[in-house]
Amino acid sequence: MVCRVLFLVLFVIPAVCPAAEPTKAQVEFFEKKIRPLFAEKCHSCHGSEKQKSGLRLDTKDGFLAGGDSGPAYNTEKPEESLLLDAVRYKRIEMPPDRKLAEDEIDAIAKWLKDGAAWPIVK
Numbered sequence: 115m116v117c118r119v120l121f122l123v124l125f126v127i128p129a130v131c132p133a134a135e136p137t138k139a140q141v142e143f144f145e146k147k148i149r150p151l152f153a154e155k156c157h158s159c160h161g162s163e164k165q166k167s168g169l170r171l172d173t174k175d176g177f178l179a180g181g182d183s184g185p186a187y188n189t190e191k192p193e194e195s196l197l198l199d200a201v202r203y204k205r206i207e208m209p210p211d212r213k214l215a216e217d218e219i220d221a222i223a224k225w226l227k228d229g230a231a232w233p234i235v236k
Contacts (some may be wrong), residue, residue, distance in 0.1 A: 136231030144231055147221040155209050155218075176234040194227040 136144070152171045158164070160171040160181075162199075167183060170176025180186045183206065186197040200208035201219050225231070 136233055140228060140231035141233045142226060148225050151152060151218055155214065177232065187226060189231050195226050197224055198226055
């Protein structure tokens, strides 16, 4: 039991909850590109009122927790994140009605690659 707790504290928690505060550029990118994209294209199915497949994309905690298919974000290999596969229409097709525009997919890929900074609204 002690080994399991120590493993979580040393490896899992830091990987999922990076200690570094997001940079100003990361915050601006998230607020200009990612938050509006999620609000427009994702929150109707993965927001506060509905969480299809157990995924919630309107909060940092929901994003980090992932959904029924697993973590949305692969901290070690962001390019292999389930969220990115879904918007690229690989294993899962999200949004289901119409694929995102390439610049929207590119923005998500950049955001994930750069650490998926998600500023906390105060």
